[in-house]
Amino acid sequence: MLKIAVLASANMMPGHPDERGDAFERDEEMGKLIPAFGAQGMALELIPWRDAAERAPEYDAMLPLLVWDYFEGNEAAFLGEMKAASEHAQIYNTVDILNWNSHKSYLDILAARGAPVIETINVDRITETNVADAFSRLVADKLVIKPQVGGGAWRQVLYAKGDVFPAESDLPPGDAMIQAFLPSVQSEGEYSFLYFGGEYSHALIKRPKDGDYRIQSLYGGTEETYEATAEEKKTAEAVLATMNDMPLYARVDLLRGLDGQLKLIELEMIEPYLYLLHSKGEGGDNIAAHNLAKALKARLS
Numbered sequence: 118m119l120k121i122a123v124l125a126s127a128n129m130m131p132g133h134p135d136e137r138g139d140a141f142e143r144d145e146e147m148g149k150l151i152p153a154f155g156a157q158g159m160a161l162e163l164i165p166w167r168d169a170a171e172r173a174p175e176y177d178a179m180l181p182l183l184v185w186d187y188f189e190g191n192e193a194a195f196l197g198e199m200k201a202a203s204e205h206a207q208i209y210n211t212v213d214i215l216n217w218n219s220h221k222s223y224l225d226i227l228a229a230r231g232a233p234v235i236e237t238i239n240v241d242r243i244t245e246t247n248v249a250d251a252f253s254r255l256v257a258d259k260l261v262i263k264p265q266v267g268g269g270a271w272r273q274v275l276y277a278k279g280d281v282f283p284a285e286s287d288l289p290p291g292d293a294m295i296q297a298f299l300p301s302v303q304s305e306g307e308y309s310f311l312y313f314g315g316e317y318s319h320a321l322i323k324r325p326k327d328g329d330y331r332i333q334s335l336y337g338g339t340e341e342t343y344e345a346t347a348e349e350k351k352t353a354e355a356v357l358a359t360m361n362d363m364p365l366y367a368r369v370d371l372l373r374g375l376d377g378q379l380k381l382i383e384l385e386m387i388e389p390y391l392y393l394l395h396s397k398g399e400g401g402d403n404i405a406a407h408n409l410a411k412a413l414k415a416r417l418s
Contacts (some may be wrong), residue, residue: 152401170201264289316410
């Protein structure tokens, strides 16, 4: 039987004293993946990502699906660990994809290749001057400011023209991206389309709680299963088609732009929560979990 490791941040390991408030998502995901992988002849285990290089010889493949701290100043350590681990086990997504996807400047690359990316301004560091310039360039009264290496709304700020400028401790700690706030995140929600081995699996729509714009469960966000239309799948697949190498797993996150068209917000290929409960089937019968297991088995074969 093949041995597969799912890599996690320390605070996503069961029993950790500082276990994350959304650790229930780990239990939901692993509860479906373990039996689905078992049905494909693969034993799945959860281990800390910082042990990946040392323990890589024990495994056939490693998936960094729950490394939800890699962006908190740990990017170099994480990517170095993945490179070292790749000498003994297959890493999916590949180390090249992880490196490429870790810095959100990849959005500029996708836009240049024709993907429908939300207009983004990249800066080395957030200042009052470049934020004022962004209001003008993006023709917006409200901006979303994000770290170039980040996730889960970490060090992310929603800033309206005329508000008191955010404290440095709230802003991205280094290079950042600035985007116009899209009101559709509150009125309609953010769409997520999941692909395994380049094949569509399932979709959902994520909504923030009233008065917020962040869709993560940590901030009160909720999700609803969604049946994607052929046209919406075409938009998501046009994003994936710009990739040089098809990832094993990818989550395409889209928001409705002011022009009424769906725009790419993120292409998650490092540690996306897979929202398996929005695919049909409970536990080991979950279709999406089997889709991922089969896609991995095909690559290992």
